[in-house]
Amino acid sequence: MQELNFIYPENKKECYQLVQAQLTALLENETNLIPNLSNASALLNLALKDINWVGFYLVKNNKLLLGxxxxxxxxxxxxxxxxxxxxxxxxxxxxxxxDVHxxxxxxxxxxxxRSEIVIPIRNRGKVVGVLDIDSPLIARFDAIDREGLEKVVQILEQGCIWE
Incomplete structure (x- = not known):
């Protein structure tokens, strides 16, 4: 079986466009938060190079809880x-x-x-969680990642029921 991560383009903008299209398809007819966030983290883990952690923290009882x-x-x-x-x-x-240090x-x-990007997730104007991605490389993330990942979060904000 061919590794799925070989299908993702080297060009970051093209990679994010593909990830966004795939995430939109994964969320079609499904609004349940946990499976959607699970698939989103798996998708990003496959698509993004040079990362060592990707996932979500959800606001619960006025603190962040691992998702x-x-x-x-x-x-x-x-x-x-x-x-x-x-x-x-x-x-x-x-x-x-x-550089997180x-x-x-x-x-x-x-x-x-060594580097990290964290994008807030909003529901009705209030932050309800974050997408968190870490890399073992200094300066792994840039403005292209920021834009691409903020669009990923927008897809999740619109496609999930946030309780």
């Missing part, structure tokens, strides 16, 4: 305002971190991670 992911075991609870994920929630904006208050769930 569906691909990668090594991760921190289960993250306080809002702490670390890259908690900062994305408190500032309500994407965090693109070139230079980020004040970084929470190291995997010491191999």
């Amino acid at each position: 569906p992911f691909q990668g090594k075991p991760a921190c289960i609870h993250i306080p809002i305002g702490r670390g890259v994920c908690g900062t994305a929630v408190s500032e309500e904006q994407t965090q693109l971190v070139i 230079q980020f004040p208050g970084h929470i190291a769930c995997d010491c191999a991670s």
Whole structure:
């Protein structure tokens, strides 16, 4: 059987366009949050090169709770305002971190991670979770990743029922 990750284009913009189309197809006629986030994390794990963790944290009881992911075991609870994920929630904006070791208050769930991007997920104007992606490379993420992943999050915001 051929590895699925060989079908993804080297060009980042083209890769994100394909991922967005595939995610839209995966969400068709399905609004259940957990299976949709599970498939989204698996899809991103297949498509993106040089990453070592991809997944979701959901806001529960005024903190972030680990959701569906691909990668090594991760921190289960993250306080809002702490670390890259908690900062994305408190500032309500994407965090693109070139070197996590230079980020004040970084929470190291995997010491191999060097860069990170975290995109807030909104429902009715309120942040309800984040998409979190780590890489073992410094400066792995750029403006193209930011734009592509923010569109992925928009697809999830519109395609899921957020409770």
